[in-house]
Amino acid sequence: MTDDAAGDHDGDDAAPDDLAWETFGTDIDYSCPGFDVRRDDVRLPDGTETDFHYVDEPPAVVVLPFTPDGDVVLVEEWRQAVGRVNRGLPAGTVEDGDTDLATAARRELAEETGHEAETVEQFTTVEPANGFANSVHHYFLAHGCEPSAEQTLDFNESIRPVTVDYDAFRDAVLAGEVRDGRATLGVSLYEARRE
Structure with a gap:
């Protein structure tokens, strides 16, 4: 996870943002040459637990x-x-x-x-x-x-x-x-x- 995902904006040392999601699990759902499709298990700011899929690729x-x-x-x-x-x-x-x-x-x-x-x-x-x-x-x-x-x-x-x-x-x-x-x-x- 990047710093931004944890609520740290652009690398500064500010306290976590109240918009930040908490990631409590992660896994690859699909992998192919060039990128993966990752699933994060997350807790939203209101406490709702859900999952979020995104393309995971190298820089x-x-x-x-x-x-x-x-x-x-x-x-x-x-x-x-x-x-x-x-x-x-x-x-x-x-x-x-x-x-x-x-x-x-x-x-x-x-x-x-x-x-x-x-x-x-x-x-x-x-x-x-x-x-x-x-x-x-x-x-x-x-x-x-x-x-x-x-x-x-x-x-x-x-x-x-x-x-x-x-x-x-x-x-x-x-x-x-x-x-x-x-x-x-x-x-x-x-x-x-x-x-």
Whole structure:
């Protein structure tokens, strides 16, 4: 359980919130590659005991990668849940062998796009769907990205790397033409940071 689940907001040392639920049991109801469905046995603030199911997955990194010319490296990937090819940012799970989050960001960029970055820098962390998942996404900027590695995909990844003009992609994101949540959030937060 995270500190937030125990009532500690954003890592501060405040007393437990009267909105907090008490977790007195937990188990995995379903497991598959990439995530589990976890069931927590909880006691609500009014004393009601019930259960709560959510997607339980490891932390992930999301990379906004720029070439030396200022273009952005994207992935076009088949997304079965929505039945179409999606254009988004390279992203993936933090693995046990990763020494830190930057290592994971560099690895995912290379595996999915065949590009390696001169520099990587973390710029934000978000919980994109904390109403039904414990996902934590760590966003990185990568600069000086060159196609110098070999793309190595998982068995269930269908990915085509593409390099596009960043301004055109940003404009498409801000116009609502890009539906990928990680890309939309990453570009929007990057632009807000630049202002």
